[in-house]
Amino acid sequence: MSELRLVSPATVSLYDARPFFEKALAYGVQNAIIDHHKLDAICADAPKGMVQIARYFGTEYLRPKLEVAKHRLVNLVSLYLEVASAGDLRLAAESLRDHSFLSHSKGGSDLLRRLIAMPQNSHFGMHERSGFTDAQIPVLAEWSLKNLAAYQAEFARRSAATQMMETAIWLAGQLGMGVAELEEAAPDSEAVIRTALLTLATGGTEMPDWVAFEKMVTAPRKKNTAKKKAASGFDGFIVMPKNLPAHCTAMLEAVRQSVISDLPKIFDGTVSARKLFDQTPAFMGRYFWVESGLSEVDQHDRAASQAWHKATGGHCDDGSLLTLFLCIAAGATRKTLLTEKSATTLIRKIRKTGLKPDLASQYMAHHAPAQHRQDYARLWREFVEEAQSTLQSDLDYTLTDALALLRRECHVT
Numbered sequence: 001m002s003e004l005r006l007v008s009p010a011t012v013s014l015y016d017a018r019p020f021f022e023k024a025l026a027y028g029v030q031n032a033i034i035d036h037h038k039l040d041a042i043c044a045d046a047p048k049g050m051v052q053i054a055r056y057f058g059t060e061y062l063r064p065k066l067e068v069a070k071h072r073l074v075n076l077v078s079l080y081l082e083v084a085s086a087g088d089l090r091l092a093a094e095s096l097r098d099h100s101f102l103s104h105s106k107g108g109s110d111l112l113r114r115l116i117a118m119p120q121n122s123h124f125g126m127h128e129r130s131g132f133t134d135a136q137i138p139v140l141a142e143w144s145l146k147n148l149a150a151y152q153a154e155f156a157r158r159s160a161a162t163q164m165m166e167t168a169i170w171l172a173g174q175l176g177m178g179v180a181e182l183e184e185a186a187p188d189s190e191a192v193i194r195t196a197l198l199t200l201a202t203g204g205t206e207m208p209d210w211v212a213f214e215k216m217v218t219a220p221r222k223k224n225t226a227k228k229k230a231a232s233g234f235d236g237f238i239v240m241p242k243n244l245p246a247h248c249t250a251m252l253e254a255v256r257q258s259v260i261s262d263l264p265k266i267f268d269g270t271v272s273a274r275k276l277f278d279q280t281p282a283f284m285g286r287y288f289w290v291e292s293g294l295s296e297v298d299q300h301d302r303a304a305s306q307a308w309h310k311a312t313g314g315h316c317d318d319g320s321l322l323t324l325f326l327c328i329a330a331g332a333t334r335k336t337l338l339t340e341k342s343a344t345t346l347i348r349k350i351r352k353t354g355l356k357p358d359l360a361s362q363y364m365a366h367h368a369p370a371q372h373r374q375d376y377a378r379l380w381r382e383f384v385e386e387a388q389s390t391l392q393s394d395l396d397y398t399l400t401d402a403l404a405l406l407r408r409e410c411h412v413t
């Protein structure tokens with residue numbers, strides 16, 4: 001409803017708090033855009049839409065659910081109208097005139113489904129390219145009651161993450177690394193972009209492993225590049241790639257500036273490359289290199305096979321290792337990071353085909369660094385003793401206990 005707001009002692013402002021659908025409908029009637037036939041059609045469609053929405057999100061047989069469905073219906077129609085018309089009441093009224101009421105509800109739902117399917121951040125390990133799924137219906141239920149401002153803010157945030165990932169994919173492709181490899185390695189998009197820019201600036205032609213990355217950042221130190229560039233600035237050292245897609249330009253320029261600001265530290269020979277990139281908090285995860293057993297991965301007397309480093313992605317924390325061991329024991333795809341959806345799938349697989357802890361024990365015996373095998377074996381043994389009964393329980397129908405366990409002990413996002 002409309003509300004009167006006191007702006008100052010001498011003025012009064014009218015604030016219209018009605019849903020955008022209601023404002024567009026009133027405008028259409030007042031300006032002879034919408035006739036009584038269309039009003040009758042809307043009145044006939046509205047109850048059908050309420051029942052459909054109530055059924056989709058639960059049940060249509062409870063009055064409170066129908067009341068919530070009514071709010072969702074109006075909200076979805078309002079969202080679609082306001083986005084499609086950019087807030088123009090005449091355009092919105094004409095849309096109501098020319099199209100069915102339920103098509104507008106579907107339009108709002110489609111906007112939210114696309115939003116929910118977009119990446120929430122730019123990390124390749126935290127987004128599954130599966131579009132909207134039934135598992136996300138509860139999320140859709142929440143968003144169907146939110147306003148346009150919330151939708152616009154979230155859309156802007158997720159669009160930025162999507163654009164960052166697209167820029168990383170394009171740059172990695174220029175250096176011979178495909179999307180599947182990026183998804184398997186699961187780096188952050190900004191780290192990929194920074195490394196790609198640095199690689200292109202130093203004449204590289206492919207995404208580097210650690211050995212190549214270390215050479216890439218230490219070679220300029222030996223040539224006193226830092227001293228030479230300090231006088232004129234580093235801006236000309238990191239340049240924008242040719243043939244860059246136009247929609248990636250602004251995003252890439254922002255990351256390019258961040259690389260330029262890193263160069264004095266990167267080219268400073270007083271700190272070793274390993275210490276800078278792998279032990280300095282501000283630089284950890286900031287750049288990306290391809291994990292390879294052929295690289296000199298560790299300068300602290302640790303060595304591991306190519307299969308081990310490919311499987312762990314260089315991670316050695318308990319959560320990542322337990323996630324990997326559990327996937328192996330379940331006969332599933334090896335991962336060190338699970339989404340809620342993949343964790344649920346893993347539990348169901350375990351309950352269907354069983355868990356074989358010996359498979360993980362054998363794997364670490366063959367591939368884990370020798371000096372850590374005993375610790376890893378104990379970590380895994382203690383986890384299995386605590387978790388196996390919960391993971392395979394037939395009483396946990398909703399998987400609540402099993403998922404809580406994985407969130408606590410493994411890596412689940």
